[in-house]
Amino acid sequence: MSLHSEHIREIEAVSLGGISNRDETVVQSWLRCITQHKLDPAQSCEAYIVPDIQLREHRQQSEQLIAIARSGLENLFRHVAGQNYVLLLSDRQGVTVEFLGDPLFDNNLRKSGLYLGSEWSEERAGTCAVGSCLETGEALTIHQTDHFDNTHTPLTCTAAPIYDAQGELSAVLDISLLRSPQIKASQNLALHLVTATARRIELANLMAQTRNEWVLRFSRSPEFLDVDPEAAVSIDGRGRIIGVTHDGAKILARASGLDWRQPDSLIGQPVSRFFDMDVDDLGDLTRTRPSEDRLVFARDGNILFAHAIEPNYRYRGPQAIPEKIPASLRRLSGGDPQLAALQAKAAKLADKSLPILIQGETGTGKEYLARAIHDSGGAKGRFIAVNCAAMPEQLIESELFGYVPGSFTGALAKGRKGLIEEADDGTLFLDEIGDMPLGLQSRLLRALAEREVLPLGASRPKPVNIRVLSASHRNLAELVAQGRFREDLFYRLNAATLSLPALRDRSDFEWLLDEVLKKCKSSAGISPKLGAEARLLLKRYTWPGNVRELFNVLDVASALCENGVIEPVDLPDHFHRPAFKPLSNSTLSSGDGLSLRLTEALASSGGNISAAARLLGVDRSTVHRQLRRLRQKPAH
Template identity: 60%
Template sequence: MVSTLSHIREIERVGMGAVSPRDAPVIQSWLRCLNDYKLDPAVAQEAYIVPELKLREHREQAEELIRIGRSGLEALFNQVAGQNYVLLLSDARGVTVDFMGDPTFDNQLRKAGLYLGSEWSENRAGTCAVGACMVSGEPVIIHQDDHFDTSHIGLTCTAAPVFDTLGSLTAVLDISQLRSPTVKTSQQLALHLVASTARRIELANLITRTRNDWVLRLARSPEFLDVDPDAAIALDGSGRITGLTHGGFGALARSMNLAGLSTRDFLGQPISQVFDIDVDDLPRFMRGRSNGERLLQARNGLVLFASAVAPAVNLRSAVPAQPRLPRALRDLSNGDAAMERVQARAAKLAARDIPILIQGETGSGKEFLARAIHDGCGGSGAFVAVNCAAIPEHLIESELFGYAPGAFTGASQKGKRGLIEEASGGALFLDEIGDMPLALQGRLLRVLSENEVQPVGALKARAVRLRVLSASHRDLAELVREGRFRQDLYYRLNAATLSLPALRQRQDLGWLVDQLLARIEKENGASYRLDRAARAVLLAHDWPGNLRELSNALRVAAALSEGGVIGTDSLPDHLFAEPAAARPGDEDALRQALTDCGNNVSALARKLGVNRSTIHRRLKRLN
């Protein structure tokens, strides 16, 4: 066992930049403890057990997680019986909400923090398996003097993350011992067991939460396909991905050369974008078929075994009524499956004071959704929208934060309230947040952390209380990696993410055309009617500019219409000029191209570089 003094000195040397032979996750955690949490390795902290009332709150909130995970914990505990291991299931805040261990050692386990109610968040306990796993989202071994706090250096702890179906960390599963062999490699089997159990808990959670969806189980070999697959995907009736076992699917994605994508990026995508199948192909992967018939090919050529489970729909029992969405959110779509998922999630989040990041292509309606969230939760106060890309860089500071009287040359002698202060008591919507100058991101972070804003040139800060909604068409995580967006601000804004589908992917395009046209009629005090040919052109277009492009096209068409009738001659010219890569030619050419691809619409779409929905629209139009 290493001495306390030598352990403290090693951590201090690492903090000063010395090279250490320890694993990278350990070094990274030590540096977070020193630099971010300001922990002192010389000050030992006893394990912290939350008060009974607080523990009850954590367990109530994790009730379903505990129920789903219990069988996995019991199976794992039976596997390691007699080896003095303790199992901890911690919630996303690091508090142990379920526990299995030898009651003979209760007093020792409680003192060491290997007990129900112990909190192992990194900022409280220092480097530990649960805390490091919460930060990294990866399985980790923190063995003996890997621990930051000297009171924990006798322990060996191994943990794996458990993600929910949408990719958020929901729990950490930990397997620990009070005493163990000195060699860290002695815990490799524990790492394998805890990661496998976490994967099974994710699968059980996916099956529980997606009873009305297809579930596609995936494995590299057929032996355990139906009982212990490598990963699983939930699919709605249109074949779009609604959920994943994120730990297992992430490993498969790396095998498919998709390592640059987050598992969240697959949500809402058609299954045909990942594998060479459509939703209509799923029945042939159900049980009863031979393994040779249940082979699935990924887009990169990787072959996997697949097992499909049909939705568990009981036709004899009435379908429970879905909770009614607030009017503001309900009016955003009409029967599009991807949008309905966004609306349902937004309705749940709207009632909580949680920062929301809205992702989507330019013009896809991010501000409409943000405004609907504010209105839908009965939000009082103003909704203040700020386009960070539209305000000149030299003005954005004074526009956001305001300024004191005479703060700079040309400033008003009365000063000016900034947009952040204008939004106090309501909601601040920061559109295209990825374009905010790096220097101002730190000031915005302070506003969000301290709930106060200091105008330019002012000596005192002013208190503000507001909800922050932000949006971007750019990949903020990539900007963080490039050093162009602050990581701490990214995590502050990205408590929850809503991803809007592009207009070309939506199933309610006809309804949207009618809604936007009705809005133009109200603005112009006139009545318009689309003839059949003009509507067909609108429905066949891919709309790279999304709702904004559609709205502009309808405004032009209304202005050019004769007697309120919008025909093809009223539509903008660009709607008739398709890109060369997407132009299949006349009807015969399209049908021949489809025949050449074995009548596989997915294969033809990939060959032409367009979506399957585009091919279907063109076939329908030609017919």
């Protein structure tokens, strides 16, 4: 019996419930290939390389990750130089967006799928390191006949996941060989190297994403704490977790009894929920103290060495925006590095006819950016904005394409020109395009492809010359995968993608605050000023509604403020922490009163001693002393 036949029979036996000596990860992947992906082990599937146009799309969407990961990839490649290893960086869809290998073997590598643009999703390629890593979220080795498809059995591949700062799996780093020793354990070193490199890429990404906030790095050994930490989390000025590495998420999950696979349960929680500390204790964990003295105590009893890196306030200073960037784009930021890069990219694209997809959370200013691109491009026509989410489904078609007289009941006697035609020789901005009904997507695709519109009731189409900009807070690629957005329309709309950062991630908040204030008017008809305490509250807030929420908050505060100065009382209620008066001598001598006040303060602070002490206006030792006096123990 041939090795090929033996391999097929083994997979078939496993599918029927047979026992296998393979790793459980391999067995489960084989079962998924048969039951979920409907793959046949007897039918060989050659390696698949996506078309160039799709590869450009995948690489563009992974542009920031590739830039951050490149140094780690090159360093890893130097470690394995001369051993014929190939490195692949794959995106969330399993498509290779970066590749390092020996150019002498290009033909063999491309044929085997170890090449730029290869797709290694489990659904496409069967059991493989990249695909199985995407499915499990864990580092693993798929060695030779572990592979489901017979064409891949000569390969040995080891992969590790790369998680983004929000705890979501965003990419996979793979190290592979065309040929290798028979023993799977021969790849243990490769597994260690690829896992360590993925960890360092995650850390670099976290540092880049949250350079203006606290970052707390962890290690089990003080010797490696400052040079090669094992995990990290980022913390905002209010003491809330705002970012994690994969191992950082696991530390938080263990400390709190939560599941790291549900990062939403970790992000946004106070650091005091996970450790016996709060944001004011971070200063004691900087390099001003020896690494062996920097200890943190997790709520599950785990003890770790920690290194706190202060926010890079010097980075907050506005950077000069090049004069060659058009004024309409220059006005969008006060020197934030992320926006500066976006402005430079938008300036290059402004006078091109390429369609652009603008991504960003709700309220980040996607329409402002679209208008700025239109104004910078010198188009002769108008800027026409269409909110695909706000328009009733039954009206969208007539609004977009227009109609001729008498085409339906209630139609205007003269008919109506559609918004697409209104944008002729100008820009059509499709806001929240992800909410457009599927049926209408096909009509829009045809209009964009043919550059003509057919009004309702008309027999002849009208030619149009439009530049299309679209925007969505949704991940359109995920909607495509779910069958909720047409793939062909997706590629038609995003020849280029611009991603706007959330307000909480911008380093030019102070500049933006002052710019918005200039547009506000107090009851006296003047632009108000901000009191120091109100300014601090605004800076510490996380702004889930982004720039739109900032405008609303300051508009209301401007109307409420007295003497032209915005104070904390003028801000919404959720900006304020519970107020506690400092403990007086009489309170300290009153057992019942003290017990009640301490209980309230501890409840408000989640049992954190430091936070309770601040609320009561005393130091930590006083709280501990009074708790002992009352024979009470801290909540944690």
